[in-house]
Amino acid sequence: MQDFAEAFRLAFHLVSQMDDELAAIIALSLRVSLTAVAISALIGLPLGALLATTRFRGRGGLLVLVNALMGLPPVVVGLLAYMMLSNAGPMGFLQLLYTPTAMIIAQAILITPIVTALSRQVLEDLNTEYAEQFASLSVPWATRVGALIVDARYGLLTVLLAGFGRAVAEVGAVIIVGGNIAHLTRVMTTAIALETSKGDLALALALGIVLLAIALSVNAAVMSLRLTAERTAHG
Amino acid sequence: MADRLAIDAAAGQAIARSTAGQLPLNVLGLTWKAGGKRLIDVISLQLGDGGVTVIMGPNGAGKSLLIRLLHGLLEPETGEITWNGERAGDGTRAQQAMVFQKPVLLRRSVSANIDFVLKLKGGADPTYRDELLARAGLADKARQPARAMSGGEQQRLAMVRALASKPQVLFLDEPTASLDPASVHMIETMIADVRKEGVKVVLVTHDAGQARRLAHDVVFLHRGRVAEHTPAASFFDNPSSSPARDYLAGKIVL
Numbered sequence: 207m208q209d210f211a212e213a214f215r216l217a218f219h220l221v222s223q224m225d226d227e228l229a230a231i232i233a234l235s236l237r238v239s240l241t242a243v244a245i246s247a248l249i250g251l252p253l254g255a256l257l258a259t260t261r262f263r264g265r266g267g268l269l270v271l272v273n274a275l276m277g278l279p280p281v282v283v284g285l286l287a288y289m290m291l292s293n294a295g296p297m298g299f300l301q302l303l304y305t306p307t308a309m310i311i312a313q314a315i316l317i318t319p320i321v322t323a324l325s326r327q328v329l330e331d332l333n334t335e336y337a338e339q340f341a342s343l344s345v346p347w348a349t350r351v352g353a354l355i356v357d358a359r360y361g362l363l364t365v366l367l368a369g370f371g372r373a374v375a376e377v378g379a380v381i382i383v384g385g386n387i388a389h390l391t392r393v394m395t396t397a398i399a400l401e402t403s404k405g406d407l408a409l410a411l412a413l414g415i416v417l418l419a420i421a422l423s424v425n426a427a428v429m430s431l432r433l434t435a436e437r438t439a440h441g
Numbered sequence: 442m443a444d445r446l447a448i449d450a451a452a453g454q455a456i457a458r459s460t461a462g463q464l465p466l467n468v469l470g471l472t473w474k475a476g477g478k479r480l481i482d483v484i485s486l487q488l489g490d491g492g493v494t495v496i497m498g499p500n501g502a503g504k505s506l507l508i509r510l511l512h513g514l515l516e517p518e519t520g521e522i523t524w525n526g527e528r529a530g531d532g533t534r535a536q537q538a539m540v541f542q543k544p545v546l547l548r549r550s551v552s553a554n555i556d557f558v559l560k561l562k563g564g565a566d567p568t569y570r571d572e573l574l575a576r577a578g579l580a581d582k583a584r585q586p587a588r589a590m591s592g593g594e595q596q597r598l599a600m601v602r603a604l605a606s607k608p609q610v611l612f613l614d615e616p617t618a619s620l621d622p623a624s625v626h627m628i629e630t631m632i633a634d635v636r637k638e639g640v641k642v643v644l645v646t647h648d649a650g651q652a653r654r655l656a657h658d659v660v661f662l663h664r665g666r667v668a669e670h671t672p673a674a675s676f677f678d679n680p681s682s683s684p685a686r687d688y689l690a691g692k693i694v695l
């Protein structure tokens with residue numbers, strides 16, 4: 207009990223002082239997850255838009271696949287990324303294993319299906335609403351997709367926030383391809399997972415507090431996006 | 442139907458603007474089915490260049506369906522629709538505009554709704570946009586989100602947005618259904634104005650007074666059929682079909 211109280215005291219101290227090691231870990235976490243979100247947006251948004259606005263053979267199957275991939279367990283993604291990036295794998299020559307780049311790749315794989323599936327839903331709902339008006343105006347396909355993305359911006363931002371929330375909180379994928387190497391690939395979740403077992407409760411708790419704060423901020427951002435959307439009759 | 446819309450919009454890119462007028466309109470043996478029911482039941486119709494054609498008829502008669510077919514948004518089951526010889530479709534639709542019974546406004550500002558159409562049909566034109574907004578009495582609402590406006594204001598915006606594309610044919614599906622008298626007057630003035638500019642207007646309305654004020658000829662639909670197509674001068678005082686007579690007399694027409 208004494209230990210726990212001491213751990214909490216130390217943790218708050220670490221957070222309030224923004225200890226160097228702590229700051230480095232948080233910075234790497236954010237860099238990895240934000241980059242992964244950016245990549246998943248570059249792939250997932252156009253893919254979602256394509257699925258939302260076109261009809262082609264095999265679309266139904268693709269939808270089922272993308273939806274199923276949303277539930278990929280992070281450790282499985284980590285394992286697949288590991289096999290791809292390890293020396294024996296097809297991308298082994300790049301020597302990326304145990305680098306932040308490897309972690310970004312793994313998280314991008316993890317959340318691209320989420321961004322694709324959710325943005326498909328958001329864009330398809332709006333497309334249904336606009337379809338007849340756009341047909342009446344003979345809006346070309348590319349213009350239509352652009353207009354849908356602009357007009358669904360609040361919904362799409364929420365999708366990206368959901369992807370970020372998932373990425374920053376997962377541990378299974380980054381621990382396998384990153385390895386939790388101090389000052390190199392140690393991010394918040396892997397540090398918590400491993401420092402706890404090593405007995406450094408204070409650092410783990412401090413990181414836990416920060417992670418919680420990030421989760422809260424993401425939710426607050428989602429909420430305020432929804433309010434803004436409602437206020438401007440975007441809903 | 443979503444399939445068709447997707448394909449149509451894609452094909453829209455390739456449409457060249459023809460300069461020939463779109464009239465006369467010829468409809469021959471037109472039918473349209475859904476759920477095993479013939480909702481448009483063999484319609485033949487000729488519309489000329491002159492004046493506003495008003496389409497009347499009880500709820501569910503097929504008025505909205507008919508103008509969707511004429512606008513090329515729906516594919517006929519059987520029969521033919523030709524605008525000055527050209528089959529209704531992507532090509533003819535490019536020079537037409539439609540205000541839907543439930544206006545679909547973009548989730549943008551009032552002025553951005555008009556800018557979108559102006560850009561699509563030729564190029565940004567802030568002066569013309571402001572002129573259109575003034576015509577709709579929306580000049581002071583230009584920067585507001587379009588969908589936060591009242592129903593009547595949204596309908597007025599939908600009307601001038603349709604004008605922004607400078608159509609040769611303008612379909613209006615009950616454009617004044619929920620408007621106050623001043624707004625009704627505003628829309629009717631716009632209709633009269635575009636009519637003077639040579640635009641063919643096809644207007645669906647339940648407002649007999651409005652039809653009387655604007656119509657050159659009246660098409661009365663009943664159960665997916667044309668009960669009569671009569672010059673306005675004789676329609677209101679002396680309709681030739683019994684459904685139209687009952688409708689004008691305020692009797693329930695089933």
Ligand SMILES: Nc1ncnc2c1ncn2[C@@H]1O[C@H](COP(=O)(O)OP(=O)(O)OP(=O)(O)O)[C@@H](O)[C@H]1O
Pocket residue numbers: 475476480498499500501502503504505506507542
């Ligand atoms: N896509 C559709 N699928 C099935 N039935 C439809 C479809 N569209 C319209 N209908 C039916 O066809 C009939 C005619 O519809 P339409 O919207 O043309 O009526 P309307 O004459 O415009 O009526 P109102 O005056 O109420 O607007 C209605 O009974 C309607 O339920």
Ligand SMILES: [Mg+2]
Pocket residue numbers: 504505506542614
């Ligand atoms: Mg209707």
